[in-house]
Amino acid sequence: MDTVNFITIDSGVDLVLAFSFDEGTRFGIDGFIIQRTPKYELILRPDERGPSVDWTDKDERILLKRVNVTPSKVLIETTYDNLTFDLSKISGEEYSDMVSVLKKMNFDNIFDLK
Numbered sequence: 224m225d226t227v228n229f230i231t232i233d234s235g236v237d238l239v240l241a242f243s244f245d246e247g248t249r250f251g252i253d254g255f256i257i258q259r260t261p262k263y264e265l266i267l268r269p270d271e272r273g274p275s276v277d278w279t280d281k282d283e284r285i286l287l288k289r290v291n292v293t294p295s296k297v298l299i300e301t302t303y304d305n306l307t308f309d310l311s312k313i314s315g316e317e318y319s320d321m322v323s324v325l326k327k328m329n330f331d332n333i334f335d336l337k
Contacts, residue, residue, distance in 0.1 A: 224296070225249060226309040232320050236262055238274070238328050240321060242308060255306070257287060257299075259328045273333040276301055289335040290325055294318050 225248045233239040238261070243254040259274040274287040276299075289300035294315070299306045310318065329336045 224307045224309050226312055227297075228312055230313060230317050230321055232324050234324055234327060236260060238324055240324050240328075255308075257328070261330070274328045276303075287328075287334045289337075291337045292322060292325065297321075 225244045227242045227244060229243050231239070231241040231243070231254075238259045239256065240258075241254050241256045242250070243252055244250050246252050255276065257274050257276050264272045271284050271286075276285050276287060283303075285301050285303045287299070287301055289298075291298040292310075294310065294313075296310055297308050299308070313321070325336055328334075
C-alpha cells in the first residue's frame with residue numbers, strides 16, 4: 224500500500240482530487256488523479272458519465288465505482304483496478320477537503336461512497 228504524501232484539490236468547473244506519492248512508487252510524484260466535469264457530461268453516453276481516472280495506456284474510459292475512505296486509508300475501486308492508499312501523512316483538514324470533493328463528485332450517487 225503506497226502512502227499519500229499530499230493531496231491537491233480543485234473544485235471549479237472540473238472537480239479534481241489528486242494524490243501524490245514518493246518517486247519510484249506505482250504512481251510516483253505525478254500521482255493518481257480522479258476527475259469529473261459535470262458541466263460537460265451531457266455530451267457523453269450514460270455509461271461514460273461519472274468521475275474518471277487515467278493512469279494506464281488503455282484508450283478506454285476508466286470510471287470510479289466505489290470509494291471507502293477513513294482517516295487512515297482510502298480504498299478505491301474502478302472499472303479497471305482496485306487500489307488502497309495509506310493516508311497517514313494527510314492532515315485532518317486535507318482529509319475533510321478530500322471527503323467534501325468526493326461528495327461533490329458523487330452528487331448523483333453514480334458511485335458507492337462510504
